[in-house]
Amino acid sequence: MGAVKTKRMPRAVREQQMLDAAVETFGRRGYMAASMDEIAELAGVSKPLVYLYLNSKEDLFTACIRREAKSLVEAVRAGVRTDLPADRQLWAGLRAFFAHTAQHPYAWSVLHLQARTHGEPFAAEVAAMREEIVAFVTQLIVVAAREALPHPRLRSCGGTPTAPDLAEREVAGLAEALVGAAESLAAWANATAGVTSRQAAATLMNFAWSGLGDLMNGRPWSPPPD
Amino acid sequence: MGAVKTKRMPRAVREQQMLDAAVETFGRRGYMAASMDEIAELAGVSKPLVYLYLNSKEDLFTACIRREAKSLVEAVRAGVRTDLPADRQLWAGLRAFFAHTAQHPYAWSVLHLQARTHGEPFAAEVAAMREEIVAFVTQLIVVAAREALPHPRLRSCGGTPTAPDLAEREVAGLAEALVGAAESLAAWANATAGVTSRQAAATLMNFAWSGLGDLMNGRPWSPPPD
Amino acid sequence: MGAVKTKRMPRAVREQQMLDAAVETFGRRGYMAASMDEIAELAGVSKPLVYLYLNSKEDLFTACIRREAKSLVEAVRAGVRTDLPADRQLWAGLRAFFAHTAQHPYAWSVLHLQARTHGEPFAAEVAAMREEIVAFVTQLIVVAAREALPHPRLRSCGGTPTAPDLAEREVAGLAEALVGAAESLAAWANATAGVTSRQAAATLMNFAWSGLGDLMNGRPWSPPPD
Amino acid sequence: MGAVKTKRMPRAVREQQMLDAAVETFGRRGYMAASMDEIAELAGVSKPLVYLYLNSKEDLFTACIRREAKSLVEAVRAGVRTDLPADRQLWAGLRAFFAHTAQHPYAWSVLHLQARTHGEPFAAEVAAMREEIVAFVTQLIVVAAREALPHPRLRSCGGTPTAPDLAEREVAGLAEALVGAAESLAAWANATAGVTSRQAAATLMNFAWSGLGDLMNGRPWSPPPD
DNA sequence: GATGAATGAGCGTTCATTCAT
DNA sequence: CATGAATGAACGCTCATTCAT
Numbered sequence: 001m002g003a004v005k006t007k008r009m010p011r012a013v014r015e016q017q018m019l020d021a022a023v024e025t026f027g028r029r030g031y032m033a034a035s036m037d038e039i040a041e042l043a044g045v046s047k048p049l050v051y052l053y054l055n056s057k058e059d060l061f062t063a064c065i066r067r068e069a070k071s072l073v074e075a076v077r078a079g080v081r082t083d084l085p086a087d088r089q090l091w092a093g094l095r096a097f098f099a100h101t102a103q104h105p106y107a108w109s110v111l112h113l114q115a116r117t118h119g120e121p122f123a124a125e126v127a128a129m130r131e132e133i134v135a136f137v138t139q140l141i142v143v144a145a146r147e148a149l150p151h152p153r154l155r156s157c158g159g160t161p162t163a164p165d166l167a168e169r170e171v172a173g174l175a176e177a178l179v180g181a182a183e184s185l186a187a188w189a190n191a192t193a194g195v196t197s198r199q200a201a202a203t204l205m206n207f208a209w210s211g212l213g214d215l216m217n218g219r220p221w222s223p224p225p226d
Numbered sequence: 227m228g229a230v231k232t233k234r235m236p237r238a239v240r241e242q243q244m245l246d247a248a249v250e251t252f253g254r255r256g257y258m259a260a261s262m263d264e265i266a267e268l269a270g271v272s273k274p275l276v277y278l279y280l281n282s283k284e285d286l287f288t289a290c291i292r293r294e295a296k297s298l299v300e301a302v303r304a305g306v307r308t309d310l311p312a313d314r315q316l317w318a319g320l321r322a323f324f325a326h327t328a329q330h331p332y333a334w335s336v337l338h339l340q341a342r343t344h345g346e347p348f349a350a351e352v353a354a355m356r357e358e359i360v361a362f363v364t365q366l367i368v369v370a371a372r373e374a375l376p377h378p379r380l381r382s383c384g385g386t387p388t389a390p391d392l393a394e395r396e397v398a399g400l401a402e403a404l405v406g407a408a409e410s411l412a413a414w415a416n417a418t419a420g421v422t423s424r425q426a427a428a429t430l431m432n433f434a435w436s437g438l439g440d441l442m443n444g445r446p447w448s449p450p451p452d
Numbered sequence: 453m454g455a456v457k458t459k460r461m462p463r464a465v466r467e468q469q470m471l472d473a474a475v476e477t478f479g480r481r482g483y484m485a486a487s488m489d490e491i492a493e494l495a496g497v498s499k500p501l502v503y504l505y506l507n508s509k510e511d512l513f514t515a516c517i518r519r520e521a522k523s524l525v526e527a528v529r530a531g532v533r534t535d536l537p538a539d540r541q542l543w544a545g546l547r548a549f550f551a552h553t554a555q556h557p558y559a560w561s562v563l564h565l566q567a568r569t570h571g572e573p574f575a576a577e578v579a580a581m582r583e584e585i586v587a588f589v590t591q592l593i594v595v596a597a598r599e600a601l602p603h604p605r606l607r608s609c610g611g612t613p614t615a616p617d618l619a620e621r622e623v624a625g626l627a628e629a630l631v632g633a634a635e636s637l638a639a640w641a642n643a644t645a646g647v648t649s650r651q652a653a654a655t656l657m658n659f660a661w662s663g664l665g666d667l668m669n670g671r672p673w674s675p676p677p678d
Numbered sequence: 679m680g681a682v683k684t685k686r687m688p689r690a691v692r693e694q695q696m697l698d699a700a701v702e703t704f705g706r707r708g709y710m711a712a713s714m715d716e717i718a719e720l721a722g723v724s725k726p727l728v729y730l731y732l733n734s735k736e737d738l739f740t741a742c743i744r745r746e747a748k749s750l751v752e753a754v755r756a757g758v759r760t761d762l763p764a765d766r767q768l769w770a771g772l773r774a775f776f777a778h779t780a781q782h783p784y785a786w787s788v789l790h791l792q793a794r795t796h797g798e799p800f801a802a803e804v805a806a807m808r809e810e811i812v813a814f815v816t817q818l819i820v821v822a823a824r825e826a827l828p829h830p831r832l833r834s835c836g837g838t839p840t841a842p843d844l845a846e847r848e849v850a851g852l853a854e855a856l857v858g859a860a861e862s863l864a865a866w867a868n869a870t871a872g873v874t875s876r877q878a879a880a881t882l883m884n885f886a887w888s889g890l891g892d893l894m895n896g897r898p899w900s901p902p903p904d
Numbered sequence: 905g906a907t908g909a910a911t912g913a914g915c916g917t918t919c920a921t922t923c924a925t
Numbered sequence: 926c927a928t929g930a931a932t933g934a935a936c937g938c939t940c941a942t943t944c945a946t
Contacts, residue, residue: 032258046932117343173429176414177407184406202449203399484710498911569795625881632862633855640854654901655851675880
């Protein structure tokens with residue numbers, strides 16, 4: 001378990017080993033309960049070396065968040081082919097997302113739980129990543145809406161789509177909801193035996209694309225006056 | 227600050243004051259960073275009294291989770307009238323949910339962030355509550371689906387609905403997605419200035435009921451072969 | 453050694469025990485080399501109690517300096533009777549000073565060496581005490597000069613003494629030199645076996661009063677041109 | 679900053695650079711707070727090289743003390759011309775002393791504060807230098823006393839001066855006081871804006887030669903019975 | 905019923921010091 | 926000759942927890 005205790009490695013390699021150990025420990029125990037001792041031991045190095053390379057517990061945690069956020073975003077990006085229609089792009093992104101979180105549960109715990117739970121240096125870090133993803137999804141929604149318009153010429157009269165007049169904030173809310181649902185399903189899929197990332201993605205696509213309203217034969221919904 | 231230091235209060239009252247202080251402190255600082263000293267001071271009692279009444283930090287945290295989980299579930303339950311159609315029930319439940327989380331941010335932080343982030347005694351506690359809510363939503367979805375069936379007699383031929391052949395797990399996934407989206411929107415609504423709990427609920431209802439597919443004029447979605 | 457390990461003492465008493473132990477340890481080992489563990493053990497208490505009462509190593513050190521500075525100044529003040537002539541006052545003050553420093557060597561080490569050696573929060577603290585003493589000595593010098601004037605009517609023509617026209621800074625320098633000599637002699641007397649505080653005081657009084665010039669039959673001294 | 683990083687210098691030169699850096703760092707931060715890392719960096723060499731040349735922190739500090747002590751003593755020695763009368767010698771020595779301490783504040787801090795504050799290997803080192811200076815001053819006092827004797831033939835009947843029967847210890851005390859006063863004035867002159875090393879020396883010469891008694895028109899002083 | 909007094913245990917951090925290259 | 930890599934040991938500080946009153 002952990003890295004084999006090999007001596008005299010170049011700095012870059014050791015740093016990655018430390019980050020591996022830190023992500024696992026932070027993911028397992030939580031930021032505060034994780035001790036630098038445990039991380040160092042798991043990394044197969046002494047504690048001073050961890051401090052020499054990564055300065056402090058805070059910096060170490062931040063480095064973990066950055067590395068894993070980048071890794072997750074890249075995994076999602078690598079999964080989508082931008083030349084496909086929006087729904088296929090979303091599908092691919094979701095599959096990549098669920099696959100990545102399933103394969104890196106500690107990283108996902110760090111990003112989704114630990115970083116958000118422990119205040120400002122960290123929450124901001126992961127919020128940046130999340131906003132990137134939300135922006136990506138928002139754009140997909142807008143593109144999908146455009147593609148779906150029956151008569152292309154009707155749209156973009158002055159840049160503002162007329163038919164599905166989505167206020168910006170409305171779309172932002174939808175994207176937020178979609179991403180939130182995805183995050184929740186990731187945890188659910190990982191915890192529920194026998195749910196593959198493919199199934200999770202399919203469930204969410206059905207939810208997002210057809211809505212529950214499909215079950216009701218298209219009966220529309222609008223808020224009651226209250 | 228905190229409770230006024232009044233002497234000789236009945237135990238039940240003192241306990242509630244302690245829980246109030248604990249929820250606020252746990253919500254503010256996080257489970258591990260919250261110190262029993264701070265909680266006792268905020269509650270206006272001495273530390274040994276906290277231990278006399280609530281045994282340990284773990285028990286205190288658990289008591290917080292239980293009280294706030296119960297409070298949240300009751301608030302949601304109180305908001306729905308079971309004699310209304312399913313969509314109205316869902317709408318009412320969401321409004322109650324968003325309103326409660328907005329009004330009790332520390333409690334929501336404890337339930338949504340802290341409890342899930344700090345391992346097993348606590349995660350299970352809040353998971354129980356969550357399952358209760360998911361079950362409620364699941365049932366609403368099923369009822370809604372039934373209500374939507376054009377010919378009631380077609381369904382439940384042998385207990386298995388035929389037309390909208392929803393595997394149990396599929397519905398569970400939908401409910402999970404819906405609840406996850408709600409949780410995410412709660413944080414988003416609280417963080418985004420000018421978004422009321424009503425708007426958040428409306429956004430989610432639109433998303434859930436009509437789906438994004440509505441934007442595409444009902445063009446259905448089905449997973450590509452891959 | 454150290455205080456007998458008695459339990460449950462009132463806070464004020466414990467604090468003094470801690471300060472005793474701290475002064476001894478700081479005096480013995482130096483500020484940085486002294487460990488809070490050693491101080492706590494010498495005081496017969498656990499380390500957290502030291503922190504509970506005295507906050508931090510810095511604060512503890514500052515408290516030591518303040519207590520011992522006050523103690524030293526009070527000892528000197530208590531030794532002089534302000535109704536006596538200036539030379540007798542100086543003599544009494546020096547005797548008290550040498551006696552106190554001889555009886556409290558750790559305290560003297562803290563004030564004279566440790567506090568000055570370890571930078572700003574501390575140096576300022578002891579500098580304040582020193583200035584108090586220098587001011588006292590300065591005043592004694594001025595008074596002595598007045599007393600020594602053969603014809604009282606000659607002085608204070610407009611408030612400024614004419615004959616021994618001592619620039620303010622000149623007097624300050626003399627006082628500084630006298631105090632510095634006293635500080636040095638304190639260390640010398642403590643280190644040299646058989647030198648009593650009385651002898652040290654006498655030596656310094658002779659030096660200060662008659663000067664070395666006495667040895668030269670009053671041959672005056674004035675700086676060469678260069 | 680510090681020495682320019684030049685490669686392949688002869689050992690002796692490198693050692694001096696290291697000592698320069700060490701003196702500055704020890705003077706600035708204090709012995710314990712100074713880190714070998716900082717010293718090595720300021721010297722422009724790697725840490726192991728410091729250890730290779732100077733063995734340990736203790737040895738390094740000792741080397742600093744020795745070099746600076748030697749430097750100070752040599753500066754003072756170089757300032758006096760032994761063919762002049764004693765008062766001129768003392769004057770010259772003091773001027774050299776004040777000038778040197780003013781020009782090498784870190785060295786003076788190391789000798790006067792750090793070395794004395796940090797216990798035995800070091801205090802002894804600087805004490806040796808101090809004794810050398812005290813001995814020099816003692817001899818000057820004795821010589822001055824002899825010069826001042828009206829009838830040269832009266833003195834040195836058998837090597838023991840008769841008239842001004844100065845017990846050896848008495849002279850030692852005077853020299854100690856003089857040196858102590860000088861040390862104090864050095865700090866005072868460096869800290870007080872506008873006081874030159876010449877003025878500091880003049881103040882001390884006046885103090886030493888004429889004494890405060892001069893102000894009192896030669897009224898002698900003798901210890902009260904007590 | 906309520907509290908001032910007290911602590912065992914552990915954590916983040918640093919530093920002087922040494923190999924292996 | 927010179928250094929990047931690595932560590933054992935210790936220190937300042939904090940916290941959940943418990944007595945004795």
